[in-house]
Amino acid sequence: MPVAIDTGDIIAGLAFLLSSYATWQTVSFNKKQKSLFESQEKLNKLLLEKESEDLLKEKRADLGASFIKLGSSKYRLKIWNKGASTARNVRIEFPEGNDVVIDSEVTDKFPMESLEKYQSVELMTVVYMQTRPKHIVRLIWEDDAQAHNEKLSYPTL
Missing domain, CATH: 1.20.5 (Single alpha-helices involved in coiled-coils or other helix-helix interfaces)
Structure with missing residues (x-):
């Protein structure tokens, strides 16, 4: 078929x-x-x-520290905020000891109530021949992002 x-x-x-x-x-x-x-x-x-x-x-503040040179032998420790927010209750500590910043400067200026965006504070220092060239500074603050912020900074002379 x-x-x-x-x-x-x-x-x-x-x-x-x-x-x-x-x-x-x-x-x-x-x-x-x-x-x-x-x-x-x-x-x-x-x-x-x-x-x-x-x-x-x-919402974060970003603090830092560095030494600035004024003239031939004068230095200042400058603490600054380059973050977008205000740092509140700013404190400073020296974990390895403070042999360069004048103690009365620290007690008079810290704790700071606030450190605005791009604001800074300078602390008078005493530099002599045996001063260590590198220091450790612990910065502690509060901002809108966190209640406790901490940063180690290593300014050098």
Whole structure:
């Protein structure tokens, strides 16, 4: 018995091939769309992390200390705030001892109630031949980000 192929069979075969191609295209498009969605999720997560980090950075004070030279033999210890927020209740400690800053300067000026953004305070020093060239200064303060911040600074003469 011979198989007869008529016009309807050819149209049905072409329709089957066309629908198979359309199904394949839909599946590959969905895969691409899924990978795009996943990359958008990752990007959104990174952007949220960056935004929250920037928001936290705006609430932080960043204190530092360095010696500045005035003239040939005069020095000052400068404590400064380069952060975006005000530092409150600023305290200073010398973990290895204080042999350079005048004690009355420390007791008169610290603890400071506040140290505004880009504000600084200078402490008079006494430098002599046996003065160590490197000192350790611990700065302790409060700001809008945390109730207790601490930073070690290593100013050198």
